[in-house]
């Protein structure tokens with residue numbers, strides 16, 4: 055039954071001029087899970103994300119959110135439903151302070167009219183919420199720092215806070231640790247863990263050590279189709295998964311991103 059899944063795709067297909075980028079994908083995401091979508095380059099992960107957020111329309115198939123068919127909704131309506139994507143596209147203004155960026159995000163999330171700003175009480179509430187959001191990503195002391203001066207990892211944290219301003223019930227994270235050094239990666243793992251409290255997360259992530267630490271369930275895509283699904287132990291022990299990674303340019307390239315032996319999973 056679909057009710058037990060917060061997000062479900064049924065026979066989802068995306069073709070680009072006859073090329074099948076997403077091939078009959080049935081995803082079932084449990085409420086409250088951190089679910090990873092992994093697979094070698096070109097497997098179709100980004101296309102699936104684009105279909106879920108309606109940056110692209112599916113050629114065939116259905117997308118259900120909390121049991122409701124949302125296949126025909128536009129991206130703004132999807133966001134209003136609480137499905138919000140972060141990280142891939144930088145959503146912060148470099149010459150604003152961290153606090154100002156959060157304020158803009160909150161204002162956008164509220165669809166705030168001008169009159170909202172005129173009320174002193176509303177302004178106070180807005181600032182309070184800004185500080186809560188900054189605090190939730192460990193940026194309280196950087197509230198008045200111009201974004202361009204923030205270290206890379208902190209910029210990503212700020213991006214996440216602007217996403218959380220949308221009050222997502224389902225957070226889609228596109229490669230949250232991309233381009234990061236190991237200290238930043240550890241911070242992002244903690245950040246995602248915290249952001250996932252009380253919500254569902256679907257993430258594309260190449261760093262399988264991150265996946266092993268964070269994710270309840272993993273779907274492996276290869277050539278647009280679901281190869282296998284399960285917890286990290288199961289998926290990393292699957293010889294077919296190793297095979298698709300070994301046959302791709304991905305193997306071992308991105309900070310230990312090839313499917314690790316089970317020993318690594320235990321760490």
Ligand SMILES: Nc1ncnc2c1ncn2[C@@H]1O[C@H](COP(=O)(O)OP(=O)(O)OP(=O)(O)O)[C@@H](O)[C@H]1O
Nearest residue numbers: 070073074075093094095096097098099100101102
């Ligand atoms: N707009 C498009 N037009 C034509 N082909 C596309 C388009 N977008 C994606 N593709 C193709 O669809 C396939 C899946 O691409 P996608 O970007 O979804 O893979 P991915 O798993 O996210 O890869 P990566 O890990 O490299 O980001 C690729 O072969 C890609 O070239």
